[in-house]
Amino acid sequence: MAACPPPSQQFCVAEERSGHCAVVDGNFLYVWGGYVSIEENEVYLPNDELWLYEIDSGLWTMHLMEGELPTSMSGSCGACINGKLYIFGGFDDKGYSNRLYYVNLRTRNGTYKWKKITDFKGQPPTPRDKLSCWVYKDRLIYFGGYGCRKHNELSDCFDVHDAFWEGQIFWGWHNDVHAFDTNTQTWFQPTIRGGVPPQPRAAHTCAVLGNKGYIFGGRVLQTRMSDLHCLNLDTWIWSGRIHISGEKPKDRSWHTLTPIADDKLFLFGGLSSDNVPLSDGWIHSVTTNGWKQLTHLPKSRPRLWHTACLGTEGEVMIFGGSKDDLHFLDTGHCSDLLIFQTQPYSLLRLCLDCIGKNASLLKNQISWLPSKILPQVLKKITFWAAANHRQEKKAEIERQEQINVT
Known part of the structure; x- marks a missing residue:
């Protein structure tokens, strides 16, 4: 597939997908990998495509990648450190992965090249997918996931899935912690110095506030959880399950947790214990140790196995995922971008x-603006033109569907 034509020729949108990776660096959202369903078959998306969403203009572009390409996968864990996107783990046609790759997102020549990290020290985690990652002090700190282990690798940090084992290979859930130091290219397994760790799990979510790594929910054996845990990333001491009074979110997996302030976390979506796709949003305050449900979110936009990234002005950008229960109706993959404004925009942003x-009304006056902000104005004009284009296209599709029904 070729890259999208220039914005003047076409307003393109990233392909629908679930189980992908997404990060924000600077003014761009980057999306890689995942899968879609085609005629009841799971199809992994091309491993040489990197989709970029420019936050200011609202435009998507696709870039072909080079180098040591990862295999096409879903359930990989993506994270960004110093302008580099790191991809670890995942599941492909051959099984689970414990390979680590990175790509420099701040390339000057517009060429994105994957590099497989092979000259590392230490021992990486066992192969797995649906794990989570904290980024702290230039380290990638991984927790949990679902994968496989040999009989001689079984330990207390692994719950065997009774229905999935054969010979000397066992499948199940992890709760171990592994870290990769990106400066020294070293894997190490920190010594947990105290506290009670979460149960082994997968399809959970995590976030960092200060030096604390938080974990919420996920799949534990045959159930889903709504528990909140915290690991001190300096002392390696677990908090144990954090007891919260008052209302709290229901059990779920395949959801997201995003830090939106120094003491607040934003929880969105997932799949409930009764297999219902969720569209609810919650704010957790570390200061008050309480949850508060957001009441103004649309109930018609559920998402699970999506990604959530924090933008430059505190907006949470939810991309992709599914609106259906992937276990039973794997057809509802999404390509739209949901943006949740978690704090007031700056005066400059509101003016832009x-x-x-109102570009059509102000077209004769736009050239009078200071030259320093003119490029930002032109990007905002493009953004709203693209938004109107998508709205018109959606309305046209709805009209055609109505005609077909009648």
């Missing part, structure tokens, strides 16, 4: 949006 929305 106002100009962008």
Whole structure:
């Protein structure tokens, strides 16, 4: 597939997908990997495609990648450190992975090259997918996931899935912690110095606030959880399950947790214990140790196995995922971008949006603006033109569907 034509020729959108990786660096959201369903078959998306969403203009572009390409996978764990996107683990046609790759997102020549990290020291985690990652002090710190182990690798940090074992290979859930130091290219397994760790799990979510790594929910054996745990990333001491009074989110897996302030976490979506796709949003305050449900979110936009990234002005960008229960109806993969504004926009941003929305009325005056902000204004004009284009296209599709029904 070729890269998208320039914005003047076409407004393109990243392909629908679930189980992908997404990160924000600078003014761009980057998306890689995942899978879709085609005629009841799971199809992994091309491993040489990197999709970029420019936050200011609202435009998607696709870039072909080079180098030591990862295999096409889902359930990989993606994270960004110093402008580099790291991909670890995942599941492909051959099984689970414990390979680590990176790509420099700040390339000057527009060429994105994958590099497989092979000259590392230490021992990486066993192969797995649906794990989570904290980024702290230039380290990638991984927790949990679902994967396989040999008989001689079984330990207390692994719960065997009774229905999935054969010979000397066992499948199940992990709760071990592994770290990769990106400066020294070294894997190590930190010594947990105290506290009670979470149960082994997968399809959970995590976030970092200060030096604390938080974990919420996920699949544990045959059930889903709504427990919250915290690991001190300096002392390696677990908090144990954090007891919270008052209302709290229901059990779930395949959800996201995003830090939105120094003491707040934003929880969105997932799949409930009764296999219902969720569209609810919650704010957890570390200061008050309480959850608060957001009441203004649309109930018609459930998501699970999506990604969530924090933008430059505190907006949470939810991309992709599924609106259906992937275990039973694996057809509802999404390509839209849901943006949740978690704090007031700056005055500059509000003014730029106002100009962008009313560009046709202000077209004779735009050239009078200071040259320093003119490029930002033009991007906002493009953003709202693209938004209007997508809205018109959606309305046209709905009209055609109505005609077909009648």
